[in-house]
Amino acid sequence: MLEPAGVLPQAAWRLDASPEISADEVRIRVQRLNLDAASFRQLAEKHAGDGARVRAEVLEIIETRGKMHNPVTGSGGMLIGIVEEVGPESPLGLKVGDRVATLVSLTLTPLRVTDGLAGWDGRSEQIPADGTAVLFGRSVVGVLPDDLQPELALAVYDVCGAPALTDRVVRDYVDGAARESGGGAGEPVTVTVLGGAGKSGSLSLTAARLAGARTLAVVRDEAEAATVRDLGLADAIAVADARDAVAVRARVGEALGGPATVTVVCVDAPGCEHGAILATATGGTVVFFSMATSFPAAALGAEGLAADVTMLIGNGFVPGHADFAVDLLRRVPAVRRLFEARTAGH
Structure with missing residues (x-):
């Protein structure tokens, strides 16, 4: 680190980018x-x-x-x-x-x-x-x-933390529902993904479905809805501006019959925190995977809405996350087609 002294690399304003390496680099x-x-x-x-x-x-x-x-x-x-x-x-x-x-x-x-x-x-x-x-x-x-x-692998690796953490969170709810029902299927677990037509969103939808959840993709327009529908990436689709909290809550309620057990935010625009919170059931979980998220807005918004939800920051690392995401791409041809379309021309 060149500036300031004593901080870790992510927090530093400026790093020494010279090509010489130390013994462990x-x-x-x-x-x-x-x-x-x-x-x-x-x-x-x-x-x-x-x-x-x-x-x-x-x-x-x-x-x-x-x-x-x-x-x-x-x-x-x-x-x-x-x-x-x-x-x-x-x-x-x-x-x-x-x-x-x-x-x-x-x-x-x-x-x-x-x-x-x-x-x-x-x-x-x-x-x-x-x-x-x-x-x-x-x-x-x-x-x-x-x-x-390489271009396809890079696109997958860029968002591989999202599906891996979604899988972990959803499986916890599915397993918990099964235990409460004495080993049966239990109450259905529902997962809403804001930004479901994107890279992290499509992988998160796929991971949630394979983990046993009913899935809803919230997308911004009819063109994105058509993409998700044609590829069969979600059980239900809703069109809404993710920044419009009231609209998101309404569309999710209409599509799922109530709020979601888990909401995953994969929208690359600011202002999506409150809609995600409103669209999530009491006792549910919101996972924020967008770097546009304002975490003060999320925390204070949940407090102001008296929302009893767990909020997780997707930190991009889950053990085995890269292999997990690549495996999804290999197992689900529709996801691979979406990624190939996104990386065409790169």
Whole structure:
């Protein structure tokens, strides 16, 4: 860390992005960056879709901070590349030549770009790039699977924490309902996913359904509803602006016959906290997977609404999360089709 002294890498304003590594570190030759959805949306809206200005600001952030750490959203993304050097004390189990995806945020990854992002038009989340990145001894990284194109694997790894935690939370409710019923099916568990047509949303819907829940996708318009419907990703679909708390509550109630047991927020826009809380049953759980979430708004909103719900921050890491997400992609062709459509042209 260069600034300020004494803090961990994610909290630092600026990192030392020099390519020299310590004994427990690994240097990666960067091939592609993936901005998280909230960060890309903020930059695109700020610059009215002007790709050249978006590219210039991303370069400025990386050069200024020694990492990709959007100062507005507080988020970054991840990358793929080739292992270039492995320190003798690295615990990551990597070898030179491995093609890998980092499973930790770019907000804590020392990053140096050497090509000026010349191959990127500033209009997509995935960024062809050349440069170096450094992984620490406690980093999380995955070797890219042979049966997935790198761009597809990167898109899946970018959101792999969402389906893994959704699976864990939903299975707890399903198992609890079975115990209360003496081993039977128990009361049905319902899961609402705000942003169900997106990457993390589609994987979360799939994980919830496979865990035994009835699922509802809340999407922003009829085009997204058609996508979810055509792919069969959810048991029910509702169209609503996730920022309109009253509308979200109404649409969820109409679709499910009441509030959801679990609500998963995968929308990359701010202002979705209160709708998620209102749409969740007493004793239920809200999982926030969007970096656009305001956690003070969530906490104070739940208090003001007298909502007895558990609220979880999806921190992006669950043991085995990368393998879990890739397995969903392999098992459910509809999800793979959605991801392939999203990454087409990258």
